[in-house]
Amino acid sequence: MSLPLLEQLIEAFRVLPGVGQKTAQRMAYHVLERAREGGQRLSEVLAEAIEKIGHCVQCRDFSETEVCPVCASASRERQMLCVIESPADRLAIEHATSYRGVYYVLQGRLSPLDGIGPRELGLDKLEARLAQGEVTELIIATNSTVEGEATAHYLAQLARRNKVRPSRLAQGLPLGGELEYVDRGTLSHAFGSRSEISE
Amino acid sequence: MSLPLLEQLIEAFRVLPGVGQKTAQRMAYHVLERAREGGQRLSEVLAEAIEKIGHCVQCRDFSETEVCPVCASASRERQMLCVIESPADRLAIEHATSYRGVYYVLQGRLSPLDGIGPRELGLDKLEARLAQGEVTELIIATNSTVEGEATAHYLAQLARRNKVRPSRLAQGLPLGGELEYVDRGTLSHAFGSRSEISE
Structure with a gap:
């Protein structure tokens, strides 16, 4: 009834973060319908990255x-x-x-x-x-x-x-943030950690 | 400064529908950090699907x-x-x-x-x-x-x-839909196409 390979592809896409059944389906169809070249490239780069990218011995990045x-x-x-x-x-x-x-x-x-x-x-x-x-x-x-x-x-x-x-790192109100919409924890901390304004 | 291969991978993920720079970044890091096996599999299935899946000569599926x-x-x-x-x-x-x-x-x-x-x-x-x-x-x-x-x-x-x-296919109110939240076009159509209730 269904294509085993297509189902496999949909299942494989679900390894990505935030991708459920519906999104995986959409991705598989999109690649097959409109982005075969890009999909080919993704497949190659992905394999190469997984093979070659390790961790820096100094910083673990x-x-x-x-x-x-x-x-x-x-x-x-x-x-x-x-x-x-x-x-x-x-x-x-x-x-x-x-x-x-x-x-x-x-x-x-x-x-x-x-x-x-x-x-x-x-x-x-x-x-x-x-x-x-x-x-x-x-x-x-x-x-x-x-x-x-x-x-x-x-x-x-x-x-x-x-x-x-x-x-x-400093904690407090985000730049451009409005008091009204800032969460209570942040506002309370920012209030308590207020600093004097120098002349 | 940055890893060419990692940047290539992020760029490659953007071929997927609804995936922008931030999501692509998250996908690349997620695969490298926690899902190398699944990523490997995605790479293989993707290449195979692109190579082998064509269209049915009868139904174009x-x-x-x-x-x-x-x-x-x-x-x-x-x-x-x-x-x-x-x-x-x-x-x-x-x-x-x-x-x-x-x-x-x-x-x-x-x-x-x-x-x-x-x-x-x-x-x-x-x-x-x-x-x-x-x-x-x-x-x-x-x-x-x-x-x-x-x-x-x-x-x-x-x-x-x-x-x-x-x-x-029939058009009208979705099952379980509340009149109040149905869009005007659908409601107007459903009203106009009302059917008599048989005894």
């Missing part, structure tokens, strides 16, 4: 080479180390800021219930790096979630133990 | 074989022919109804402004088939859009010209 271009770059300041949860965060920071230091990608966050502890996030390797003394500031840029905050707390202790100054 | 399983099936009634716009419509009808006839897939709808006329939809082949006399009812199941209606009108004329009875 995705990398085709043993050491990623950022870690290998001579123009990056190695005293500043920014800890992030995922590679996507690095992209966001690079696009938004002029940060010239290096990164350390946890590839997750502390979540004891899911069996994710300091070892799984490579924090032993991070501590060894901090102990070397090259890093002077550890910029903790984990997410503002409960788990992200717990991870940040742990990282701050780790930094202090190794005589490295920990810092955390 | 997607098919791995020259004649698709539905058209080749001996248990299908060949006097009823249901005309649909896309292969996804066949799936929807098969799931929802107990229709045992065969299909004809337009792979589009009449849209003169986009250069899509009767030829592009294979209506010459459809007419030849109706002329053979095997088909007695042409069930027109194009979408309830302006273009779908125009296509339905054209198909009905085609059917009558060849002494085939054309029919159209």
Whole structure:
């Protein structure tokens, strides 16, 4: 009744995040109807990326080479180390800021219930790096979630133990945000952490 | 600064419908972080599907074989022919109804402004088939859009010209729909096409 191969393709698309049965179906039909060339290319690049992209041995970010271009770059300041949860965060920071230091990608966050502890996030390797003394500031840029905050707390202790100054991204009202629509937690924090306006 | 291969992968994902830069990024990271096996499989099935899936010579639906399983099936009634716009419509009808006839897939709808006329939809082949006399009812199941209606009108004329009875899916309130939330066009049509309640 149905095409086994077409059904297989629909099933295969469901591996993508946020893609259910309906969307997978739409994707399969779209590729077959209108984008065979693009689909061919996706198939090839996907196979190549999965085969070749591993992790940088220094920062744990995705990398085709043993050491990623950022870690290998001579123009990056190695005293500043920014800890992030995922590679996507690095992209966001690079696009938004002029940060010239290096990164350390946890590839997750502390979540004891899911069996994710300091070892799984490579924090032993991070501590060894901090102990070397090259890093002077550890910029903790984990997410503002409960788990992200717990991870940040742990990282701050780790930094202090190794005589490295920990810092955390500022929290408060988003730029352009209207008080009326800001969530209570953020507003309460922003109110409590108000700063004096200098003349 | 960035991984060429990773950027290529993100770009390649954008071929999928409804996938912009952000979603493509999330898909690429998700596959690399958590679903390498599924990604590998997607790559393989996608290449195989693009290579092997063509169109059924009888109904124009997607098919791995020259004649698709539905058209080749001996248990299908060949006097009823249901005309649909896309292969996804066949799936929807098969799931929802107990229709045992065969299909004809337009792979589009009449849209003169986009250069899509009767030829592009294979209506010459459809007419030849109706002329053979095997088909007695042409069930027109194009979408309830302006273009779908125009296509339905054209198909009905085609059917009558060849002494085939054309029919159209019923239009009105969706089951479980509340009057208050039904769009004006549908409500107006349903009101006008009200039917008498038999005792």
